[in-house]
Amino acid sequence: MTDSVVSADAIVRIGKMMYNRQFIAGTDGNISVRLDDDRILITPAGYRKGEMTVEDLVVIDYDGKKISGANQPSSEMGMHIRLYQDRSDISACVHAHPPYATSFAVTNQSLNEPVLPEIELFVGPVAMTSYSPPGTDAVADELHKYSADHNAFLLKNHGLVTVGKDINQAFNRLETVEQLARIIWLAKQIGTVDSLDQKEIERLAELRHIIG
Numbered sequence: 720m721t722d723s724v725v726s727a728d729a730i731v732r733i734g735k736m737m738y739n740r741q742f743i744a745g746t747d748g749n750i751s752v753r754l755d756d757d758r759i760l761i762t763p764a765g766y767r768k769g770e771m772t773v774e775d776l777v778v779i780d781y782d783g784k785k786i787s788g789a790n791q792p793s794s795e796m797g798m799h800i801r802l803y804q805d806r807s808d809i810s811a812c813v814h815a816h817p818p819y820a821t822s823f824a825v826t827n828q829s830l831n832e833p834v835l836p837e838i839e840l841f842v843g844p845v846a847m848t849s850y851s852p853p854g855t856d857a858v859a860d861e862l863h864k865y866s867a868d869h870n871a872f873l874l875k876n877h878g879l880v881t882v883g884k885d886i887n888q889a890f891n892r893l894e895t896v897e898q899l900a901r902i903i904w905l906a907k908q909i910g911t912v913d914s915l916d917q918k919e920i921e922r923l924a925e926l927r928h929i930i931g
């Protein structure tokens with residue numbers, strides 16, 4: 720069970736960081752934490768995530784029904800719920816539209832390039848899902864295809880979703896994937912992107928599984 724007060728503070732803190740890092744604009748993005756087997760704490764719909772307070776957050780159940788909170792839950796709650804149902808090992812989910820990673824999603828270019836040890840070690844492969852209208856069950860269905868063995872998902876023509884054992888790990892992964900996209904974008908301006916060799920990729924994947 721995750722402490723709801725600590726989780727609420729963490730969601731507000733991560734919301735500010737997402738805004739300050741320019742990973743979101745307007746009312747974009749959503750963040751959730753699994754409190755226990757019955758409850759999820761999630762950001763409200765239609766709020767600027769850089770200006771939320773803990774009172775703005777909403778508690779929902781795994782059917783998407785509101786348990787407490789004055790606001791409506793995020794319209795993207797379906798994908799959060801599905802990811803928690805798919806993965807018993809995760810307790811947090813973060814979604815944003817970071818510009819470099821989203822540029823890859825908009826141009827249908829995979830970010831699944833093994834070029835940086837940090838990605839191989841802390842994130843693993845980045846899935847590319849097909850386009851689904853935001854806020855629909857189709858987004859959750861798309862994520863479900865990849866959720867068993869991915870921690871990061873590029874949503875085609877939309878943005879990026881990451882999961883983690885806690886909110887810090889989920890946000891670290893979001894930030895790490897955005898940094899990967901930025902580095903690949905910059906690298907392509909000055910040369911050819913060179914991948915890590917297969918042996919090193921396997922060594923890092925093994926380490927990732929050991930450190931969880």
Ligand SMILES: [Zn+2]
Nearest residue numbers: 748853877878
């Ligand atoms: Zn979005």
